Amino acid sequence: MIETTAALEDACAKLAQSDFITIDTEFLRETTFWPQLCLIQMASPTMEVLVDPLAKGLDLKPFFELMADRKVIKVFHAARQDIEIIHHLGNLVPHPIFDTQVAAMVCGFGDSVSYDQLVQRTTGAHIDKTSRFTDWSRRPLSDKQLEYALADVTHLRDVYAALKAQLEREGRAGWLTEEMAILESANTYDIHPDDAWLRLKARLRKPTELAIVKFVAAWREREARSRNVPRSRVLKDDAIYEIAQQQPKDTDALSRLRTIPKGWERSASGTAVIEAVNSALTLPKAEMPHAPKPTRSPEGTGAAVELLKVLLKLISDKEGVAAKVIANSDDLEKIAAEGEGADVAALHGWRRELFGDTALKLISGGVALRFVDKKVEAVEL
Structure with missing residues (x-):
């Protein structure tokens, strides 16, 4: 287990000598907005390492430099969440990458094959999954947890070799280019608060309702990020929908909504929501968001x-x-x-x-x- 910056720097220098490395992370995000990175696993064809990002005084700079090294292919399975963490903490997106889940779909392993299924079908090995949902933030980690974590990157070496060979054999290596470009783009992970409303699934169509959803969702996004708590801890989706429909212009009107907890309207958050609603209602109609008009498809x-x-x-x-x-x-x-x-x-x-x-x-x-x-x-x- 690497717990010092010097040891991490030495390990990353050795890993950088390989054509590829496999990477996985263990994290928690149930009670936070940003994932809490608890463990980093990496392997090359000749070595494997575990890194404790919670170790006191550890600087992850050598790890981020390795992630930015374009001479080394970074191999992940279902890369998006791992890359999201790296992007948030290191302000970079690893390049180049190879996502074995996407490669497996191109190679005929199904729509979203799990890692353990892919390992079994390509290498014949079985992974003990009992440690998957343990608390990775507690120290010390058990030997069973460490073995499970390391298996995520050691087996991935063989999976990568098998998929890479199949792609080259079938002339499909270039088919992954478009998908990898999406995963390697910072825009995939830079969600602006003003666009947060687009993630919501409300069936609202009036421009004023959509404007309120946009403004309140943007406030919630900024609040959740600054407090580092889940969005639902700040304000639930159902509350945003009801606020958009009822359009409360003062705290008294806000207090009468079914989805608002008693007394919440008198808090700083309640005041901020009222300000967001009134700001949305003062928008010129031309600047209000509009729901796309349903298109009538041709007959047949x-x-x-x-x-x-x-x-x-x-x-x-x-x-x-x-x-x-x-x-x-x-x-x-x-x-x-x-x-x-x-x-x-x-x-x-x-x-x-x-x-x-x-x-x-x-x-x-x-x-x-x-x-x-x-x-x-x-x-x-």
Whole structure:
């Protein structure tokens, strides 16, 4: 277990000599806005290390420098949360990266294969998962916890080697480029408070309601970040929806809302919410957010989407690529409604070659689906 900056610097220098390293982190975030980093696991083909970021006086600068080293491929499984932590603490996004979960989808292991399933299917090894939900912030960590944590990166070396070889053998190495570019972009992790309302699922359509949701959600986001508490600890989603619908302009009106705890309206938070509501209501109508107008799809689009789903499943199974990597439901609806004019990933690059061209032929009558010998097949007309 590395607990000093000098030991970390030495380990990172040795790891940097490898073409790739595998990385995983253990963290807690149930009671905080920002994840609390509790353990870092790294491995190269010749060494493995555990780093205690909670050790007194430990400076993670050598680790962040390794993450920024473009000569070393950083291998993660389901990388987004690990990268989010690194981005928050080190103000950087690791480059270059290889996400084995995405690679596994391209290699035919299903839509979201778990790490232990992937290890078992590629290496035959079994991982003891009993330590997965332990408290990683408590010290000392048990030998069982450390063994579990280290297994996350030692097995990942073999998984990476197997997936990399399969991608190269099948000529699909370039297929990961687009997905990795998204994970390597700082914009993926920089969510501005003013955009926080876009994460909410309220079925509100009036511009004034949407403006209030936007302003109150932005206040909640800033408050949660500054206090480092979960958003729901500041104000629940249901309360934001009710505030947007009832539009309380003073604390008395706020106190009458069902979702507001008794007395909360007299707090500094209650005052801030009232200010947010009144600010939203003073916006010029032209500056208020608008819900997108529902588009009426051409007649027959629904049936065309169902045919495209069958075609997608057919090609996904045949080529051994997870369907959701090729196209999602929105892609299929846009292809069915707009044809060649649909601006979707499924009509670009390798996805078009694999699926998009055939999909366009299907909806234009150039390809048919038929059921033969208990299976569906696509035939050119």
